[in-house]
Amino acid sequence: MKLLVITTSEKPSLWIFGYGSLVWKPDFKYKRSKVGYIEGYSRRFWHGDNFHRGDKDTPGRVVTLVEDHDACTWGVAYEVTDSQMEESLQYLNVREAVLGGYVTKMLEFTPREKCQGSLLALVYIATSDNPIYLGPATPTEIAAQIAICRGNTGHNIEYLLRLAEFMRLYCPEVEDDHLFSIEAAALALVI
Numbered sequence: 001m002k003l004l005v006i007t008t009s010e011k012p013s014l015w016i017f018g019y020g021s022l023v024w025k026p027d028f029k030y031k032r033s034k035v036g037y038i039e040g041y042s043r044r045f046w047h048g049d050n051f052h053r054g055d056k057d058t059p060g061r062v063v064t065l066v067e068d069h070d071a072c073t074w075g076v077a078y079e080v081t082d083s084q085m086e087e088s089l090q091y092l093n094v095r096e097a098v099l100g101g102y103v104t105k106m107l108e109f110t111p112r113e114k115c116q117g118s119l120l121a122l123v124y125i126a127t128s129d130n131p132i133y134l135g136p137a138t139p140t141e142i143a144a145q146i147a148i149c150r151g152n153t154g155h156n157i158e159y160l161l162r163l164a165e166f167m168r169l170y171c172p173e174v175e176d177d178h179l180f181s182i183e184a185a186a187l188a189l190v191i
């Protein structure tokens, strides 16, 4: 896949958009970040995870993007430059692709600050032909699965609660019924 590296008078850079664990745990060095959204996709807990937040017997549920013409998904775009580009891509290839089953796509990202123009960003998406893709389920069913799963990186419910916390803190105006209905159902199970 060809990556769009932006070359300006300053230096070449790449933008990487996160909408799941990457919004609260990028774990790679970057020059700057912007909160904003991508259009034409919804965020859904429809991807399985048998490494980070689950295992082979009880896969956890993590988010991916599904095409949805009228929707937009909010998250964080990170700009990486110079050596940060190679370091971040090598790290994310293992974390997202090799261990997570995600593939990459270049999508248009719009920063919240409208004065700043949109830009192309690299996004990691798990498609439905992925072997650990779990697909649609009710919020109650998804929450019940998340509540009992844990993997090499931690509990699946931490993944859910930190994403919900990010949205409340940084995108309080955004309604995300899918995310918050699953959060409410999961908290009802564990509290």
Ligand SMILES: N[C@@H](CCC(=O)N[C@@H](CS)C(=O)NCC(=O)O)C(=O)O
Pocket: 017, 018, 019, 020, 021, 022, 023, 025, 048, 049, 052, 053, 062, 063, 064, 095, 096, 099, 100, 101, 102, 123, 124, 125, 153, 159
């Ligand atoms: N690609 C999405 C989702 C990324 C994601 O959640 N990937 C999982 C891999 S299955 C991960 O990195 N998990 C690390 C963790 O759970 O702490 C994003 O941009 O945030």
